[in-house]
Amino acid sequence: MTAGDESDLVRRGYDALSYHYRGDDAGEDGYAPWLAELRARLPAGGPVLDLGCGNGVPVARSLAAAGYQVTGVDISDVQVERARRLVPAGR
């Protein structure tokens, strides 16, 4: 399997499994302490990059709500479409 084949498998996988992986209204759950610690370490309102942002929940949603300028990157079209919808100021 080439690297391109591997990436295509992951992209198609998350296109198909996006909703299996995480609901629109999922909580922070196990991510909560990590997000709290990150917020405590960062200057207010600064730029944050989320590599593999998925549907934007909970990381981008939480950081955008806290005022950070969030940029999310994801290989799945379905995941990115959901992230744009679920993080209201997203575009």
Added chain:
Amino acid sequence: VTGVDISDVQVERARRLVPAGTFIRADATVVEFPPRSFDAIVCIYALIHMPLAAQPGLVQRAAGWLRPSGWLLAITGHSAWTGTEDNWLGGPAPMRWSQADAGTYRAWLEQAGLQVTAQEFVPEGPNGHELFWARRPPS
């Protein structure tokens, strides 16, 4: 929207009150950003889905996208494993992982010039992942 205001306070409030998320559909192993663009980079349960050979290069580039004193929060593999699961989450599509062990990820972070300030095991069922906090040194 580009907002311009002479007051630092107004601009800080505008940034806080109008959180602008930007979402890019891209392969993280080839995406590029300007140097020193971010206060933090989060990469949670994502590196482990990327081709293993591309992962150290991404860590290296991401370190360059951090401003001095910026933070990388990453969840990586704990044990080396590469494979595909056909019915992950009971869904209709296969999923793929390729991950190194925690010591290898720590070495890649350090080779990228980052200071690892914390490392811990995150259990998940009988296995688990590794969490790293790594900081770009102050300039």
